[in-house]
Amino acid sequence: MSSATVGTPRGPQWTSTGRPPGLGRLLRTVGLTAGALVVIAPVMWAALSSFKTTSELSRRPPALLPQTFSFENYGEALGSFDFTTYLINSVIVTIAATLLTLAINTMAAYALAKYNFRGRDGLFLLTLATIMIPLQVILLPVYEVVSSLGLVNSLLGLIIPAAATPTGVFVLRQYMLTIPDDLIEAARIDGAGEFAIFRRVVLPLCVPALAVVTIFSVIWRWNDFLWPLVVAQDESVYTLPVALARLNSQQVIPFNLVLAMSVLSIVPVVIMFLLLQRHIVTGIAQTGLK
C-alpha cells in the first residue's frame, strides 16, 4: 500500500491537464497495481483456499492453488450448523431493512428539502448531530427499548431500529435540493396531490441518490454485527456475521467451514456492487457527501 502512495505526489500525475511523461505513467500504474494486490490478495487467497481439502489447508508451506477444486467445504458448511437459516435470516433482514430505509428516508428527506414547516431546521440539525452518535454508545438503552417492546430474538428487532439512518436522510436531502421547485409547483397547479408529486415527480429524479443509499444500506445491514450480536441471542435468529463470529470464537468448527461460510457471505454484496458500481462515484459526487 505504501508503495502506491509514498512516491506518488512527486510523480507527474495531473492528467486533467496535459499528458505525463511515459516513465511517470508507468510508475503510477505499477504502484497502483501493487497496492491493489495488497488489497485483493488476502481475499483471493481465502476464496481459492476455500476449495482446498482439509489436509491441503494444513500443509506447510501452503500451495497457491488447490490441487483440485473441491466443493466439499461448501457442501459440509451448507449441510451443518443451520447455515441455511443464518443465510435466510441475513437475506430477510437486509432486504426488509433496506426497503424500509429507502421508504422512510426518502419521505423524510423530501419533507426537509422541499417544504417550509415549523421545526424543519431543528429537525435537520438533529439528524446531522445523530450521525455522530455511534450505536455502540447507546447500545444498552436501545437494547432496553427493544427488549421492552418484546423484539429481542426476533427479526423485527434487527430490522426496525437501524432503519432510520441519518446518513441516508442527509444524502437524499442534499440531492433533492437540486430538483427545481418549479417542477413541483407545476405539478401542483396541474392538480397533483402531495404524495403523487413525491412518487411520480421527485422519486424518478433521485435515482443516483437512491442507488447510493441502497448500496450502503445493503452493505451495512448485510454486515451488521454488534447490534445483531446483542439482539439475536437465539441461534434461530443469527445472521451470518453473528454465526461466523460466535462459531469462530468457540473454535468448535473446523477452519475450512469458517472459510467456506466467509466466502459465501461475500458473494451477494460483491454481485450487488458490480451491478450498481457506476452509480457510486457519480452518486457520491452529486449527493453533496463531498
Place this chain on the structure above:
Amino acid sequence: MSGSVADGAPAGVRSGAGRSRHRRRGSPKSRGQRWAPYLFIAPNLAIFLLFVIWPALNGFNISLYDSTNGRTFTWAGLDNYRDVVTDEDFVAVVGHTLVFVVCFVVLVTATSIGLSVVLDAQRRGRAVFRAAYFLPVLLSPIVVGVIWNWALDRQVGLVNTLLDLVGLGRPGWLVESSLAMACTIFVGIWIHLGFYSIILLAGLQGIDPSLYEAARLDGATAWQRFRHLTLPLLRPTTLVVVILATINGFQSFDFIYTLTGGGPVGGTTLIVQFIYERAFESPIRYGLASAAGVMLFTVVFAVTALNYLVGRRSEAI
C-alpha cells in the same frame, strides 16, 4: 460536511423565493400542503426518536444507576464515573484507543489522499482499480478479521509464507502486543481506504482543470501543484474524511473481535469492546458500561466539533 452546510444556504433562499411567489399569487397553502411535510417525516422521526434520541437521553440516565442484570437499578450518582476512571483496565483501554485512533486517522487520511490523486490521474483501467480498492468496503468486518487473522498466522499465514520465501523469518504478528496493534491499525486502514478515496476522488473531480493549466503555464512543478493547488482545494473534502475517520476509529470493534479478539493480553482491546464486555459479559456492570458510553460520546462529539471548527477556521484564513 462544510460543503454540505454551504449547500444548505442557497436551498433555504430558493424555497423562500418559492414561498413569496406563492404568496404573490394570493393562493394560500392548501390543507394537504400544510400537513404533508409532517406526514412525510413522521415514520422516520418515530423510529428515530424511539431508537436513537430516547436511548441517547436514557443512556445518560442509566449511567447514574448501578445494575448487575439490566432490570433492577439502584441509584449510584457519579459512582460509575468514578469507578470507570479508576479502573485499571479502562485506563489501559483508553490508551490503546488513543494510539489506534491517532495512527488510524493520520495514516488513512494521508493514504486516501495519495490514492485518490493517483486514481484521478490514472486513465487506463481506472474503473478496475477503483473497484479493487473498494472491495474491502463490501466485506463484513467480521470476515475481514477472520481472513487477516489467518493471513497473519505465524505458521501457515500467507504473509509469513511470503516473508519466509525471501528469508525474512516468521514474525509473530498477532502474538506480540505492539505488532498486534500495528496490524490492527493496518487492517483498519485496509478496510476504509477504498471508501475515503472515493469521497476524495469526487472532491478532486470538482476542481476546475483550468487552474492546473494556469499553474503549469506559470512553471509550477507537479509537487508544487499538489502542495499549493490540490491540497488547499481538497480541504473541505479532506475535512469530511478526517471527521468520518475519527468517528469510525473510535467505533472500531467488529474486525478486531475476530482479528485479535482484543489480545494479546488485552493489548488491542479498544473502548467499544470494553463497553460491550462490561454490559453483556459477567460480571455485568450495566451502569459502568453506560458511563463509559457517555464518556465515549462526549469525546467523539468534542473531537468532531473541534475538527469541524479548526477545519472551518483554517479555510477562512
